[in-house]
Amino acid sequence: MPASERGFTLVEVMVALLIMAVIAVIGWRGVDSMARSREIAQAASEQSLKLSAVIGQFEQDLLALQESASVPALSFDGGALRLTRRSDAGLQVVVWALREGRWQRWAGPATTRAAVLQEAWMASQQLQGQEPGQLTLLEGVGSWQVYFYRGGWSNAQSSGDVATPPTTQPSPQQASPQQQPAQQAPKVLLPTGVRIVIELPQGKLTRDIALGPQAA
Numbered sequence: 001m002p003a004s005e006r007g008f009t010l011v012e013v014m015v016a017l018l019i020m021a022v023i024a025v026i027g028w029r030g031v032d033s034m035a036r037s038r039e040i041a042q043a044a045s046e047q048s049l050k051l052s053a054v055i056g057q058f059e060q061d062l063l064a065l066q067e068s069a070s071v072p073a074l075s076f077d078g079g080a081l082r083l084t085r086r087s088d089a090g091l092q093v094v095v096w097a098l099r100e101g102r103w104q105r106w107a108g109p110a111t112t113r114a115a116v117l118q119e120a121w122m123a124s125q126q127l128q129g130q131e132p133g134q135l136t137l138l139e140g141v142g143s144w145q146v147y148f149y150r151g152g153w154s155n156a157q158s159s160g161d162v163a164t165p166p167t168t169q170p171s172p173q174q175a176s177p178q179q180q181p182a183q184q185a186p187k188v189l190l191p192t193g194v195r196i197v198i199e200l201p202q203g204k205l206t207r208d209i210a211l212g213p214q215a216a
Contacts, residue, residue: 047202050138051205054137054138057105059209063211065083066084066085066091067084070117071084071093071118071121076146076148076157077157078157079099080096081095082125092108092111093108093121093124095124095127097129099129101140101141103137103139103144104129104134104137106124106133107133108123141198143198146196147194147195148191148193149192149194150189150192153195192211193208194211195208195209
């Protein structure tokens with residue numbers, strides 16, 4: 001047989017197939033790696049958007065703080081942050097709490113009645129995490145800390161500044177030796193800022209929120 005008509009031997013064919021198989025495996029690994037990288041990037045982007053939305057809601061609640069004579073406007077017990085905020089329908093109690101890695105938000109009914117507001121505040125202290133209206137906004141939270149700014153950052157559980165209302169003097173027509181000046185109960189001033197520190201799988205997140213003037 002002439003040399004020009006000589007075909008491939010079995011060994012040559014097997015070597016060629018082996019090379020093609022190696023190239024195919026390398027190519028598949030590259031495509032798989034690109035797909036995985038895309039999924040990771042997409043998941044990270046979605047998580048970032050979700051976290052931004054949750055922090056935005058938390059900030060809106062704080063910026064809508066409203067003091068009242070019925071319930072405290074803001075308090076933190078180490079696990080749950082309770083606040084009273086204004087809404088179009090009146091005042092409502094809102095609770096942000098961390099339970100078993102879940103950052104949850106509960107909002108009571110908006111009302112203009114002091115008794116209903118007080119009932120909501122009492123109910124907020126009995127929440128277990130499964131009640132109607134309890135929303136899990138973020139999962140995988142390791143811990144969170146809250147600080148208040150009153151001329152400097154301090155633990156939110158520490159005692160706040162107290163403003164004592166002026167003494168109410170009786171009018172000359174009502175005054176008598178038995179009458180004593182009446183004095184209202186002291187009032188804890190709201191902080192001018194709130195800082196939250198949240199431990200997430202991606203790392204620690206710190207956010208400072210400046211509070212505007214509060215309506216009495």
